[in-house]
Amino acid sequence: MSLAKSPWIIHVNVNSCNGCDIEVVACLTPLYDAERFGVLNIGTPKQADIMVVTGSVNYKSVNVLKNIYNQIPDPKVVLAVGACASTGGIFHDCYNVIGGVDQVIPVDAYVPGCCPRPEAILDGVVAALSILEEKKKGNIKGKEVKLKGNEVPSNA
Amino acid sequence: MTTVIPFGPQHPVLPEPVSLKLEIDNDVVVGVLPSLGYVHRGLEKFIDTKDYNQTMYICERICGICSGIHGITYSRAVEKLFDVEIPERAQYLRVINSELCRIHSHLLWLGLFADGFGFESLFYECWKYREDVLDLLERFTGNRVIHSMSKVGGASRDLTKEQIDQILKTLDDLEPKVKNIEKVFVNNYTVKKRLVGLGVMSKQLAYEAGTAGPTLRGSGNAVDVRNTADWDIYRDLGFKTATEKEGDCYGRTKVRIDEIYESIKLVRNAISKLPDGEIATRVKGFPTGEAIMRAEQPRGEVVYYVKGNGTKNLERLKVRTPTFANIPSLLLMLPGVKLADVPIVVLTIDPCISCTER
Amino acid sequence: MPDNVIQNITEIKSMPEVLKAVEGMKGDGYRYVTMICLKANEGHELIYVFEKDDKLKHLRYFVKPGEKPKSVSGIYLCALLIENEYQDLFGLTFEGLAIDYKGHLYLTPNSPKTPLA
Numbered sequence: 001m002s003l004a005k006s007p008w009i010i011h012v013n014v015n016s017c018n019g020c021d022i023e024v025v026a027c028l029t030p031l032y033d034a035e036r037f038g039v040l041n042i043g044t045p046k047q048a049d050i051m052v053v054t055g056s057v058n059y060k061s062v063n064v065l066k067n068i069y070n071q072i073p074d075p076k077v078v079l080a081v082g083a084c085a086s087t088g089g090i091f092h093d094c095y096n097v098i099g100g101v102d103q104v105i106p107v108d109a110y111v112p113g114c115c116p117r118p119e120a121i122l123d124g125v126v127a128a129l130s131i132l133e134e135k136k137k138g139n140i141k142g143k144e145v146k147l148k149g150n151e152v153p154s155n156a
Numbered sequence: 157m158t159t160v161i162p163f164g165p166q167h168p169v170l171p172e173p174v175s176l177k178l179e180i181d182n183d184v185v186v187g188v189l190p191s192l193g194y195v196h197r198g199l200e201k202f203i204d205t206k207d208y209n210q211t212m213y214i215c216e217r218i219c220g221i222c223s224g225i226h227g228i229t230y231s232r233a234v235e236k237l238f239d240v241e242i243p244e245r246a247q248y249l250r251v252i253n254s255e256l257c258r259i260h261s262h263l264l265w266l267g268l269f270a271d272g273f274g275f276e277s278l279f280y281e282c283w284k285y286r287e288d289v290l291d292l293l294e295r296f297t298g299n300r301v302i303h304s305m306s307k308v309g310g311a312s313r314d315l316t317k318e319q320i321d322q323i324l325k326t327l328d329d330l331e332p333k334v335k336n337i338e339k340v341f342v343n344n345y346t347v348k349k350r351l352v353g354l355g356v357m358s359k360q361l362a363y364e365a366g367t368a369g370p371t372l373r374g375s376g377n378a379v380d381v382r383n384t385a386d387w388d389i390y391r392d393l394g395f396k397t398a399t400e401k402e403g404d405c406y407g408r409t410k411v412r413i414d415e416i417y418e419s420i421k422l423v424r425n426a427i428s429k430l431p432d433g434e435i436a437t438r439v440k441g442f443p444t445g446e447a448i449m450r451a452e453q454p455r456g457e458v459v460y461y462v463k464g465n466g467t468k469n470l471e472r473l474k475v476r477t478p479t480f481a482n483i484p485s486l487l488l489m490l491p492g493v494k495l496a497d498v499p500i501v502v503l504t505i506d507p508c509i510s511c512t513e514r
Numbered sequence: 515m516p517d518n519v520i521q522n523i524t525e526i527k528s529m530p531e532v533l534k535a536v537e538g539m540k541g542d543g544y545r546y547v548t549m550i551c552l553k554a555n556e557g558h559e560l561i562y563v564f565e566k567d568d569k570l571k572h573l574r575y576f577v578k579p580g581e582k583p584k585s586v587s588g589i590y591l592c593a594l595l596i597e598n599e600y601q602d603l604f605g606l607t608f609e610g611l612a613i614d615y616k617g618h619l620y621l622t623p624n625s626p627k628t629p630l631a
Contacts, residue, residue, distance in 0.1 A: 018171075018172065
């Protein structure tokens with residue numbers, strides 16, 4: 001059975017301006033139709049193969065990102081969509097921004113652009129498919145990312 | 157005995173991270189505590205390092221859905237500081253850009269909303285029609301999402317004759333398509349079953365809760381900043397403020413569908429009256445003084461406050477976005493709602509969290 | 515260059531008078547739009563913005579250094595978000611907030627403190 005024939009993706013917005021998010025969703029709608037590659041958007045990380053991350057990481061969303069990454073079963077591929085997710089982009093020197101997604105979790109493929117066009121995102125997903133297949137063959141496991149204490153305060 | 161159930165930050169219905177702590181008693185919400193900060197970047201600090209022209213591009217990236225109107229409103233606020241009159245053609249181009257943004261944003265929301273109550277084919281339908289509008293925006297501004305059409309002093313791109321024909325033709329095609337989806341949203345039994353009588357806010361309550369945009373108009377308050385907002389063009393073009401009396405999720409949905417038609421009319425009127433001439437004036441010097449500028453975004457009223465101090469950087473930039481005003485209304489709407497209906501009520505304020513937190 | 519100032523603004527000298535004025539606004543049927551916070555002479559300047567019939571009305575109040583302004587969220591519930599935001603960004607403390615996030619609406623313990631102050 002080939003995993004790359006039907007990868008399920010989970011879309012995670014960590015600190016994005018919404019621009020990349022709507023383009024990721026646009027990929028799944030009839031005009032671009034990612035389902036022709038067997039791609040299905042799924043709400044739960046436990047059933048996902050590809051993690052599509054949009055936006056730079058900030059101090060509050062960092063633990064959400066790590067949590068979701070740890071819950072995805074191996075083999076898993078992380079796709080950073082947009083300039084912010086890749087490097088921090090236009091927001092890289094904002095006070096509340098840590099930086100690109102690769103500061104926190106290992107990233108396998110990057111899609112540049114602000115915002116990337118849906119065609120570019122589809123290209124990224126297709127590039128992720130071969131990485132996914134390789135990881136399955138080589139039995140490569142994702143790195144366990146440690147949560148540093150309870151960084152999210154309780155707003156009681 | 158109440159249980160606390162966290163809703164978000166990662167939730168299948170929400171494309172954006174927002175967290176609500178729901179106090180549940182027997183499947184009914186009795187208390188809500190919103191928790192924000194997952195998208196806070198700190199854009200208001202950016203004015204220290206970017207000059208007033210560059211800040212326009214930062215403002216556009218407050219939110220990727222209403223980016224055009226953010227840029228336009230910021231430009232207008234700074235123009236108010238300089239007290240410059242921009243060419244009339246630029247003003248009309250801004251109206252066309254704003255209204256196309258509104259059409260695409262409302263179609264986007266209708267789609268996500270349909271997805272929220274499990275009507276997958278309606279979701280696909282709305283997003284298919286939205287692509288037509290995005291194509292227009294791409295022809296007009298060069299980009300699908302971040303338009304950068306406006307700049308301090310006017311517009312940075314002009315419309316050609318072919319583009320105008322394209323816009324008119326696409327809008328003619330779009331109108332019957334919107335009528336099609338309107339039929340489903342307004343008449344479909346399952347849709348009505350989910351929406352009617354849910355998340356009701358009375359006229360008085362919506363006004364006092366300081367809500368904005370379709371959330372306010374869905375409760376019968378005819379407040380639309382386009383009517384005033386010291387921008388005369390909208391008054392010349394003429395449009396009807398869409399309101400509904402119900403104040404429930406159904407009413408707010410109908411307001412947004414009516415607004416699509418009004419926006420289509422506005423674009424047509426603006427194109428028919430589009431004057432010839434320059435599209436930008438040169439703005440010289442550095443801004444001083446303070447100014448407040450308001451505009452109507454798809455989600456409601458946005459308020460820009462800018463203060464200049466005679467240098468190239470602004471001294472203070474403050475943006476009050478529509479969702480920021482609408483989130484407190486969730487504290488009033490959600491108690492008494494069943495847990496399964498929470499996503500629908502949350503979606504009807506059209507939450508844009510990246511706007512809210514900046 | 516013209517000296518731009520906000521039109522229709524009333525300056526108020528003391529905090530109890532602010533609360534009284536805001537209550538009066540609610541009685542007159544005004545909608546709470548927002549509050550703007552600026553740094554001014556060591557302290558802070560607060561501009562309350564209200565709207566009625568598409569006209570804006572403003573109240574200005576200067577917060578002295580170290581002073582704790584009172585929250586108006588008891589009068590207008592929607593004021594709670596913006597007041598919590600300024601607790602985060604400017605390090606102000608508002609007394610009597612309907613929901614007090616204690617400076618953690620946006621920021622976490624390890625993110626920069628009071629970035630705009």
